[in-house]
Amino acid sequence: MNLSPAPATAAQTIINECDAKLERYRAALDAGADPAVVTGWIAQTQTERARAEAELDANAGNSPRRMSRAEISGLVTALGDIAAALRDADPADKAEVYRQLGLRFTYQPETQTVRASVDLSAHRGVMVCVRGATRTIAPPLMTIAKTLKLIQV
Incomplete structure (x- = not known):
């Protein structure tokens, strides 16, 4: 097409x-x-x-x-x-x-770390397939996360 x-x-x-x-x-x-x-x-x-x-x-x-x-x-x-x-x-x-942006930071005071994560699927929109009847397909969940050690500068 x-x-x-x-x-x-x-x-x-x-x-x-x-x-x-x-x-x-x-x-x-x-x-x-x-x-x-x-x-x-x-x-x-x-x-x-x-x-x-x-x-x-x-x-x-x-x-x-x-x-x-x-x-x-x-x-x-x-x-x-x-x-x-x-x-x-x-x-x-x-x-x-x-x-x-869907970016989340979670501070862990015990370990003095911050966990940063983002839900990538929130920015992908909705996918639609048009073979026969139209149906909406939810995008798969996509999250990236990383734990960062805090240091004093």
Whole structure:
């Protein structure tokens, strides 16, 4: 099943608009905008971009495509900006960003460790199969967790 030109163009337009927004957000951060606010915009725009890419890939009937070096570099750069913004953000703003990402931290005072985990399936959306009747398939649970030892610096 091939993607007709109109939906393909619409999805690509959304991707291009998201890329332009991300560049503007980076410029806003460089200009001194509130990192917590800009981080929220970045996360929302990256989600919108990922949704458009998924729609483009799903409707094209292709397997997931490889990212270009430029796309990977852009993603790493954007994530670096997010890390810097979170480092300097108000603790309440950090907590909200972590909550929306599904990132959880659990402090273990006995061992002075922090367990960090994220539920990856929360960001994958719903998969639909259309062979015969349409049915919704729940994505499998995907969690990444790591326990980190705290040290005093």
